[in-house]
Amino acid sequence: MYPTAGGLGAEQAATPEIQKICDEVKSEAEAKAGKKFGVFVAKSFSSQVVAGTNYFIKVHVGGDEYIHLRVFKTLPHDGGALKLHGVQTAKTHKEPISYF
Template identity: 50%
Template sequence: MAICGGTSAAKEATQAVKDICQSVRSQAEKEAGKTYAEFTAKTFTTQLVAGTNYFIKVHVGGDDDHVHLRVHKPLPCNGEKLTFHSMQHSKTEEDEIVHF
């Protein structure tokens, strides 16, 4: 059970989450200062706020090179677009996705 205001349990990436991941790829690569050979969403958690925060574990190449993305999807009534918030580098497949 999720804690009120906390993040959900980690789940396998759905097609919708994979699409979100691809839509912010260029922004993530710009922040990282490099282009990734691979950019595949693996798992994710969510946090309900005034919309939804997505915390996405992304495989970016190599045997075990991952990053974590934070992306905000506003409520539909706000008419805003997805917002790339931030990312964490040097993650592995085993690293837990946590709020950041």
């Protein structure tokens, strides 16, 4: 299910495609967070359609710790490149994903 253009879609369970996005930005996320993550498993996500797609992803990074990622994916005709725009650390499993 895709959200309307500009709106943040409902949170849904992570898919293999979302995990692949996380895998691709993991090292950059570690650099922004200032730590290495032994576990890096996408749990859920929301998306926002703009001139491309913003993905807001909840990632389990070990123990009771989660982080939220904001990843922008360009449109296919622009190469479909990924860019990590933000990382929020010290999140919990119950915290909802929101725009940041």
